[in-house]
Amino acid sequence: MPSTFVTKEALPAGTTPDEVKEMIRLRIKAGAIRCWQQGDTLLTEWNVLGEQD
Amino acid sequence: MCNFRIANFGAALIMLAALLSGCAGMQPDPILRTGPGVDFDSTHIAAFRENQDKILAQLYKSAGLTLQERAQPTSAADWAMVINAGMDYADQRCEAYLHALFRLNRDKSTAVSQIGLVGAATAGILAAVKATAKEVAITAILFGLAASTVENYSSNLLYELEPSSVRTLVKGLQAGYRGGLPSPVNYNTRPASVAVMRGYAALCVPANIEAEVNLAVKKSVPSTSPGDASKGQPPVTTHADVVAITVPAAARAQVTVLKERVGKLLDRVAKLKGAAAVALSSIMPLRTDPAFDDFVKLRDPNGLRFTQDTAAVAFATSWLVLSAKTDDSVTKWEQALAQVDGS
Numbered sequence: 001m002p003s004t005f006v007t008k009e010a011l012p013a014g015t016t017p018d019e020v021k022e023m024i025r026l027r028i029k030a031g032a033i034r035c036w037q038q039g040d041t042l043l044t045e046w047n048v049l050g051e052q053d
Numbered sequence: 054m055c056n057f058r059i060a061n062f063g064a065a066l067i068m069l070a071a072l073l074s075g076c077a078g079m080q081p082d083p084i085l086r087t088g089p090g091v092d093f094d095s096t097h098i099a100a101f102r103e104n105q106d107k108i109l110a111q112l113y114k115s116a117g118l119t120l121q122e123r124a125q126p127t128s129a130a131d132w133a134m135v136i137n138a139g140m141d142y143a144d145q146r147c148e149a150y151l152h153a154l155f156r157l158n159r160d161k162s163t164a165v166s167q168i169g170l171v172g173a174a175t176a177g178i179l180a181a182v183k184a185t186a187k188e189v190a191i192t193a194i195l196f197g198l199a200a201s202t203v204e205n206y207s208s209n210l211l212y213e214l215e216p217s218s219v220r221t222l223v224k225g226l227q228a229g230y231r232g233g234l235p236s237p238v239n240y241n242t243r244p245a246s247v248a249v250m251r252g253y254a255a256l257c258v259p260a261n262i263e264a265e266v267n268l269a270v271k272k273s274v275p276s277t278s279p280g281d282a283s284k285g286q287p288p289v290t291t292h293a294d295v296v297a298i299t300v301p302a303a304a305r306a307q308v309t310v311l312k313e314r315v316g317k318l319l320d321r322v323a324k325l326k327g328a329a330a331v332a333l334s335s336i337m338p339l340r341t342d343p344a345f346d347d348f349v350k351l352r353d354p355n356g357l358r359f360t361q362d363t364a365a366v367a368f369a370t371s372w373l374v375l376s377a378k379t380d381d382s383v384t385k386w387e388q389a390l391a392q393v394d395g396s
Binding site: 003005006007008009010011012014015019022023026027029030031032034036037038042043044046048049050 | 281
């Protein structure tokens with residue numbers, strides 16, 4: 001079992017850079033390790049609960 | 054004042070000398086100077102064989118074989134059962150060692166927060182882990198491994214690594230080893246069978262685990278997402294996308310018309326404590342989403358959200374931003390939270 005994993009969210013066409021920035025901020029606030037855009041996808045890295053104590 | 058400083062300096066020197074003399078007293082194992090040697094010692098070989106006889110006699114019993122004294126299996130099928138018994142024993146010792154590593158990691162964190170207990174607790178835990186590691190080492194030695202390859206059980210690296218990663222690594226090696234055995238297992242001599250068991254036991258020896266950790270690090274290749282200057286996006290390079298799952302598509306609405314409601318939800322979830330936080334795990338909104346099960350398996354494989362409020366909050370906030378993307382889904386989150394925080 002990895003200690004981190006990544007979720008992929010398709011970004012709808014027309015999403016502006018500011019909206020992407022806000023989505024990233026929201027995910028970081030929600031506890032993500034990091035979040036970044038890769039083409040038309042928003043990638044978010046999360047830790048596995050209990051394995052990063 | 055001056056005399057006081059000199060006295061302190063003198064005391065420090067005495068303590069330093071005492072420490073150094075203690076270090077000097079630690080004589081390394083002679084085999085470290087000589088290596089395993091090229092001459093075979095008949096006394097050592099006799100002791101080695103007698104010890105192996107006793108181990109095999111116990112393994113015959115564990116395998117369910119009834120043999121006359123000093124007799125040994127005559128068929129490959131019987132040796133296969135002995136090999137299986139030996140590997141099961143090695144599994145049991147390895148499991149105890151991995152568990153001790155896990156407890157060390159967790160208890161160490163707890164101990165650090167309890168300053169008054171640090172010394173005693175850490176010393177006790179380390180003693181326990183070293184004892185277990187020593188047993189693993191002894192198991193390997195019993196199967197004929199040179200002591201010098203396994204005696205660094207006091208190494209610090211394994212104590213610092215994430216225990217679940219060590220466990221995954223060892224379990225992967227063991228599964229690979231078992232998968233690499235011929236089918237059916239048809240070793241039909243004592244030396245060959247002992248070699249199979251010895252090789253398996255060696256997988257859990259600290260020296261081997263450390264070597265495999267280093268190899269895994271050397272062989273790992275990160276993936277990189279190129280940067281995009283027009284968006285102010287720097288490059289991202291990571292090893293983390295080994296496991297990736299697709300969740301509901303991002304929605305512009307989440308950061309536009311729903312932004313304020315989602316923000317408030319995040320704040321409310323973050324404030325949950327104790328039973329209220331754990332209760333939310335049982336009524337988690339949008340559990341029927343196809344991505345939910347995959348997300349649960351990766352984010353909270355041990356179900357900590359049902360027993361620990363901090364895990365419950367961490368899980369809920371992450372699932373919230375991944376699932377609350379429409380007016381309807383945000384409403385469901387608001388209804389669920391109203392049940393647990395009463396607002």
